[in-house]
Amino acid sequence: MPDGPLGLDPVVWAVLRLVIAVALAIFVVLNGALVQIYLERKIQALIQDRVGPIHTGPFGLLQTIADALKLIGKEDIRARVTDKWFFLAAPLIVFSPMLASFAVLPFAPGLVGADLDIGLLYLTTLGSMTVLGIVIAGWASNNKYSLIGGLRSAGQLVSYEVPQILSLVTVVLVTGSLSMVAITESQPGLLVNLLVLPLAFVTYLIAALAETNRNPFDLPEAESELVAGFLTEYSGMRWGVFFVAEYGEVTVVSSIMTTLWLGGWHGPGVDALPVLGVLWFTLKTYAIVLAFMWIRATLPRLRIDQLMSFCWKGLIPATLANIVVTAVLLLAFPGTLLPVAVANWAMLGLFLAAIPWAQRRRLAATRRRLRVDVRRAAPETI
Amino acid sequence: MDVVGLLIFGALAIGIVGAGLAVVFVDRITAAALLMAFTFLCNAGMFLLLGAETIAAFQVLIYVGAITVLILYGVMFTPQGDRPYALFFQKQTPLAGFLVAAVAAPVLALALTFRDPGIAREGGGDLQPLITSIFGDYAVPFELASVLLLAAMVGAIVLVKRDEEDAK
Numbered sequence: 448m449p450d451g452p453l454g455l456d457p458v459v460w461a462v463l464r465l466v467i468a469v470a471l472a473i474f475v476v477l478n479g480a481l482v483q484i485y486l487e488r489k490i491q492a493l494i495q496d497r498v499g500p501i502h503t504g505p506f507g508l509l510q511t512i513a514d515a516l517k518l519i520g521k522e523d524i525r526a527r528v529t530d531k532w533f534f535l536a537a538p539l540i541v542f543s544p545m546l547a548s549f550a551v552l553p554f555a556p557g558l559v560g561a562d563l564d565i566g567l568l569y570l571t572t573l574g575s576m577t578v579l580g581i582v583i584a585g586w587a588s589n590n591k592y593s594l595i596g597g598l599r600s601a602g603q604l605v606s607y608e609v610p611q612i613l614s615l616v617t618v619v620l621v622t623g624s625l626s627m628v629a630i631t632e633s634q635p636g637l638l639v640n641l642l643v644l645p646l647a648f649v650t651y652l653i654a655a656l657a658e659t660n661r662n663p664f665d666l667p668e669a670e671s672e673l674v675a676g677f678l679t680e681y682s683g684m685r686w687g688v689f690f691v692a693e694y695g696e697v698t699v700v701s702s703i704m705t706t707l708w709l710g711g712w713h714g715p716g717v718d719a720l721p722v723l724g725v726l727w728f729t730l731k732t733y734a735i736v737l738a739f740m741w742i743r744a745t746l747p748r749l750r751i752d753q754l755m756s757f758c759w760k761g762l763i764p765a766t767l768a769n770i771v772v773t774a775v776l777l778l779a780f781p782g783t784l785l786p787v788a789v790a791n792w793a794m795l796g797l798f799l800a801a802i803p804w805a806q807r808r809r810l811a812a813t814r815r816r817l818r819v820d821v822r823r824a825a826p827e828t829i
Numbered sequence: 830m831d832v833v834g835l836l837i838f839g840a841l842a843i844g845i846v847g848a849g850l851a852v853v854f855v856d857r858i859t860a861a862a863l864l865m866a867f868t869f870l871c872n873a874g875m876f877l878l879l880g881a882e883t884i885a886a887f888q889v890l891i892y893v894g895a896i897t898v899l900i901l902y903g904v905m906f907t908p909q910g911d912r913p914y915a916l917f918f919q920k921q922t923p924l925a926g927f928l929v930a931a932v933a934a935p936v937l938a939l940a941l942t943f944r945d946p947g948i949a950r951e952g953g954g955d956l957q958p959l960i961t962s963i964f965g966d967y968a969v970p971f972e973l974a975s976v977l978l979l980a981a982m983v984g985a986i987v988l989v990k991r992d993e994e995d996a997k
Contacts, residue, residue, distance in 0.1 A: 533859070564956050568886045575894025579866065582901050586859060598905060601898050608894070625956065 460557075471725075472549030480694040484511045486733075487740050494744040521683035526589070529680060533587030538681070538688035540580030544573035545695040552702045553627045555712045555724030566627040567619065570703060571612055574658060577696065578604040581677050584689075588680035596676025599751060603657055603664065606758045611654035613766035617647040617773050618707045621787065631711030639710040643788045644773070646795040648708045650766050652738075655700040657758070659693060662743035664754060701735035702728070709735075761805070765798050838878060844871035858904050866897040881955045 485500070485508065492499030500507030525534060551566040563569055578601055585597015618640055619625060622633040634640055641648055657664040678689055705711055709731045712724030749757070772794065776786045848868040852861045869892040876885035963971050 530859075533863075563882070565883050565886055568883065568890070572886045572890040572894065575890050578898050579893065579901075582898055582905075583859075583863070586901065586905060594905065598902065601902055605895060605898060 471554060472546060475549065475698060476546060476691065476695045479698050480691045481511045481515060483694045483697065483736060484514070486737065487743070490737065490740045491744045494741070515687070518687040519684050523685065524682050526680055528589045530587040530589065533583050534680075535685075537580050537584035537587060538685050538692070540583060541577050542580075542688050542692040542695075544576040545692050545699060548573045548699045551627050552699070553631050553706060553711055554728050556717065556721040562626060562628045565625045567615055567625045567630070567703075567707075570627075570699070571608075571615065574611075574696075574699075575604075575608055577658075577692075584681070585677040588677065590680050592679045593677050596679070600660065600677060602751075603660075603754060606755060607654045607657035607664075607762075610650050610758065610762040610766045611658060613763070613770060614647045614651035614654065615703075615707070617644055617766070617769050620770070620773050620777060621784065627706050627711075631706055631713065634710045635713055638784075639708060639713075641708040643784050644708065644769075644791050646765065646769050646791045646798060648704070649795060649798070650762055650769070651704065651707075652735075653762060654758075655704070656739065656742065657754070659696045659700055659739075661697065661739055663746040663749050665748060697736060697739060698732065701732045701739070704735050705731040757802075761802055765794070769794060834878065837874070841871045841874045841878070844868070845875070859901065862897060862900045862904060865900070866893050869893050869897070883956050883959050 488510070489499045489507075491497075500510035503510040503513050525531070548570055550561050551563050551569055553562070581600045581604070582597045585593045585595075585600070588594070618630070621640065621643060622630045624630055624633070656662075678686055681689060705728060711731075712728045714723070714727030714730075717724045717727065769791070772790050773787055776790055780786045845868055848864045848871065851864045852868065855861050855864065869888060873885040873888040873893075876882070876888060
């Protein structure tokens with residue numbers, strides 16, 4: 448039984464902390480989606496030299512609330528050729544694992560739904576269930592665009608799950624625990640894991656962008672190719688549930704990054720007032736969410752073959768090498784993280800330098816091959 | 830096991846057996862795949878009930894998250910309607926019944942003579958024993974299995990690659 452903070456009775460606190468955690472989960476998911484959509488619009492507007500929403504409420508703050516009300520008020524349409532039960536179940540299969548993820552996120556000292564021994568494994572497990580809902584949505588819509596979107600999503604999510612989990616393994620090697628609370632407590636000061644394991648952070652960030660279907664990996668819903676991918680046949684609040692789930696997923700992966708690399712709830716004043724941890728946790732999480740939006744507004748979308756070859760030939764070897772090097776250095780130099788940090792920073796530099804180099808070589812090779820092919824196909828035209 | 834545990838056990842058992850039967854009898858292959866995922870989920874619940882939460886997590890991660898998606902993927906890429914469904918659901922009931930009975934009878938005998946060996950623990954915590962047995966006591970068999978799987982994967986890639994070149 449944890450000691451109650453604020454002088455509360457431990458028994459009261461045991462019940463109260465569950466209530467607070469569940470309420471926080473629902474609050475963070477539903478309002479977080481509204482806040483994130485508003486932020487997304489404003490930040491994209493800022494980057495693209497526009498003003499964004501300004502007319503509804505002060506600074507356009509009520510715009511997303513108006514949109515949400517409009518979505519809820521819309522008629523619930525289902526085309527007759529869709530597969531009824533699958534069509535209705537798909538948004539829920541996507542939404543519920545995301546909501547369940549919040550059970551193990553440590554918002555503040557003692558403020559966590561369940562401190563599981565295998566918290567991190569639990570989170571990856573729930574993350575892997577999302578793809579099932581997306582594939583079913585694509586299949587049940589009985590629409591070619593939806594089906595291609597669902598299949599792309601399945602390929603992408605299953606591939607990028609590998610570097611995502613491998614990046615997590617590196618952190619687990621250093622912290623020695625799968626429990627989210629223990630991982631947070633292992634980085635109390637300024638020496639957060641980001642300074643020790645930057646390569647794992649970068650590879651996880653890239654894989655997380657792909658896992659949440661964000662730019663530059665939003666191929667399953669690429670509007671210029673697939674209308675709206677697996678979302679094509681959905682409208683009204685069913686579409687809204689997909690969207691809330693997507694933003695919730697972004698919150699979850701940002702929270703995982705906050706916990707694993709940025710020290711979670713730790714910050715000035717948390718020792719005196721544990722509830723302050725929620726503030727630090729939220730600030731760090733939204734810093735990462737803002738980085739996601741920045742990336743979305745900046746980078747163009749990848750092609751599907753580029754996406755796959757980058758994952759299998761770039762990310763997975765990098766994460767595997769990272770695991771081997773980290774494990775060897777941890778065994779060779781027990782008690783100090785300095786060699787691991789130096790090696791990781793060096794490998795990060797190598798990774799960032801090698802990717803453009805390999806791409807340029809590949810592009811040159813492709814161009815050479817195409818020239819040869821064209822000459823062979825029609826020699827007289829050249 | 831307390832009353833709540835028994836109730837959860839009953840619900841999970843009904844889920845496993847019911848969904849398992851439905852997988853066999855439903856004649857829509859996507860529905861069968863989804864019901865199979867549900868069976869896997871109920872199995873994971875059983876592992877949780879036994880205090881083996883790591884096994885449960887891997888059950889969901891691998892079987893629901895990967896295998897079911899792979900099966901759905903296969904179903905979606907398979908052209909439908911150009912062959913009779915009888916090919917999928919053949920009439921070999923007597924032979925199937927005999928084979929099932931041959932497997933089911935020993936399992937049933939084992940299940941009826943099974944006594945709780947006290948593996949189930951209150952509150953779980955199977956991570957430590959699992960790790961020590963995989964990476965300590967059974968490290969060599971584990972690594973052998975990994976190498977075997979790697980070889981199978983490389984072999985599959987080589988087979989697919991050769992088909993591609995033949996097609997050119």
